Amino acid sequence: MAKVVDKDAKRKHILRSAMRVFAEKGVANTKMTDIAQAAGIGKGTIYEYFSSREELFESAFEYLLRKIKAMMVSQIDESLGPEDRLRQGFLAYLDVATMQIEDFVEILLDFWAYGIRNKNNGENLALDIRTRYQELRDLTIPLLEEGIQTGLFKPHDTYLVASAIIAAGDGLLLQWMADRNNFNLKKAAQTILEVILRGIRNAT
Amino acid sequence: MAKVVDKDAKRKHILRSAMRVFAEKGVANTKMTDIAQAAGIGKGTIYEYFSSREELFESAFEYLLRKIKAMMVSQIDESLGPEDRLRQGFLAYLDVATMQIEDFVEILLDFWAYGIRNKNNGENLALDIRTRYQELRDLTIPLLEEGIQTGLFKPHDTYLVASAIIAAGDGLLLQWMADRNNFNLKKAAQTILEVILRGIRNAT
Amino acid sequence: MAKVVDKDAKRKHILRSAMRVFAEKGVANTKMTDIAQAAGIGKGTIYEYFSSREELFESAFEYLLRKIKAMMVSQIDESLGPEDRLRQGFLAYLDVATMQIEDFVEILLDFWAYGIRNKNNGENLALDIRTRYQELRDLTIPLLEEGIQTGLFKPHDTYLVASAIIAAGDGLLLQWMADRNNFNLKKAAQTILEVILRGIRNAT
Amino acid sequence: MAKVVDKDAKRKHILRSAMRVFAEKGVANTKMTDIAQAAGIGKGTIYEYFSSREELFESAFEYLLRKIKAMMVSQIDESLGPEDRLRQGFLAYLDVATMQIEDFVEILLDFWAYGIRNKNNGENLALDIRTRYQELRDLTIPLLEEGIQTGLFKPHDTYLVASAIIAAGDGLLLQWMADRNNFNLKKAAQTILEVILRGIRNAT
DNA sequence: GATGAATGAGCATTCATTCAT
């Protein structure tokens, strides 16, 4: 009988190993050998599961995006009001980025750069950074609309405000990446969120 | 006598050519040959002005940062109140990034990545991304303090709010880069800024 | 399983191929491609066995020195008297240099030049040309001392005379290299050796 | 009026500068720029006096050989007997090589290598290393013959013994180059010469 | 299936030589 191998599990194992190396050395400086070593397998074996370095990279990208979204969604308590859900979602986004998956912020820039530079290859929607931003907006806008409807928020262009909130999140990540030890991401996140909420809230 | 050449001008010419290529193909995919071609010179000539690809890249980085800061400062009308100066500075930042210099946003991510990955080489402060962020904060904080002192703004942690404003700017740039044609950067910028200003303003 | 290769054998194969090319074109004019071609392998393969051109060169140097010494020692009949052993050793040195290993005289000058120019890098004693000369003296001096003790030779400074004998050998090699076809190395060697022996022998 | 330049003097100036650099850095590591700098002139100017690096090198070679021979000849006192003239010539050879001209031993190996590798280009006899050796023999043989005729020396193959003496000189140079500080060249030279003389002298 | 030895396209960099001034 042939060796029984859980192909999916092994593929994921390689993927996670690759991401760890990407994070540690940067995508550009990561050699296939490094990944093979990190995964404890032979170099050639990678090609049994991924057709090329490129595909491996894209798969890592995709895996990450899926993971982020799943974790964000899972951390929102649907029974809360829109403000609290915004707070939860916002913090979850930063949380996921900074703590959960394989220390992934370090790869974030490489992914961003890739996504932005390849935004026109419509083939793989999952990798289209525009799609990703739209998904984030689609998570945010309903909360804003709900707030407006309940009179909590003043009427506003929810698309733009959603974009603003996402922008703030990304921008904070950048500053935190630049100076992890001294930049207090959580406090900054809370501050900016409260400022924004106060900025759209109806005067009481 | 030998050929007379304005070394400074030529150096800058090569720099700008390089930046154009960096922007077009991405730093990682830019070959020295491409740059030479773009500059209309021989490959070897680049090395008369830059000791290595690395130095050329760093010079481009530095050049850009210097330029951005200069343009931002120059576009602020010191006679205005803090809110308007914030508006001017914020828009100037995005303006500079998106329109002025050699279409440079495209390089921005590569620069960010470089800066973040090399944050610990204190040798060249100008390239230290932490320094860059601190400079931006140092431009912003005084405006916030002035607003607080005049009673326009509610008291707040000016460091964090300044960071927030910068974050919003960077984050918007990311979204704009991802979808230039459909994302209205200017409108988004104005919206977010007004939200933030309303968020820190004293109730009237 | 991956291809099974006798790494040591292949390394030696490359080494010998390299030495052949070094001999033919001179070390300075030898390109990695030439070596690859001579060895019947790809350029990159060399780097699987040697980390750099430099290391390849040094390995060749070392290989040669080891080989020479081994052959010299092996050709001396320890049962003979000091004069005959001197003769054997002297001729063996020239023999080895001129006939045995891969036509190596042609490389000798490059090796000499390398050794002399890098005499101060104590790291690799095996490549230290001073060490090499000392080894040759250490093989010669005991024979001279034995001859003195048995009254065959007049007392003399054995260090200097050993150096002299070695010098004669090297010098003859130079002349032979310069004009292989017309310079009778063997006859010259025998002549000079007899002159020297007569020069240190006790009058009878 | 055009600038008056002593072309020959300038040529020689460049030549000597080149030799100094050759000696210091090794021929292979000497760039045209280094030579220009050492000569205090522009890089292009070298080509006004030498058509190529190759020609410059060969000219240096030739210059050196001419110089050595002249100095050797000039230091021999023709009124002395053959033994003393041999001693003078032998020491003069080493002297010239080690002290007189621009520290030239350092170049010697490069010249030797060049001469030996290019022995077949009969174009320039002056550079033919065979010619050079023959010249040295032609200086030595008459002295040996004179000694034989006067009964001072035993009859012997003067060609081979002359070659032997030259070989000893070259060989000593090699050992001295390898370890300048510890190898006493003069004492070694005197020792070997006396041994050889005793080896060819008639018993008294 | 798994492996890692082999490969060669590709690239940064050097430097002798040219030639406009």
Next chain:
DNA sequence: GATGAATGAATGCTCATTCAT
């Protein structure tokens, strides 16, 4: 005559990918 800015051929080395075992 003198110069040094410009050049591009040449080369050592890297690394993604292939494929024999």
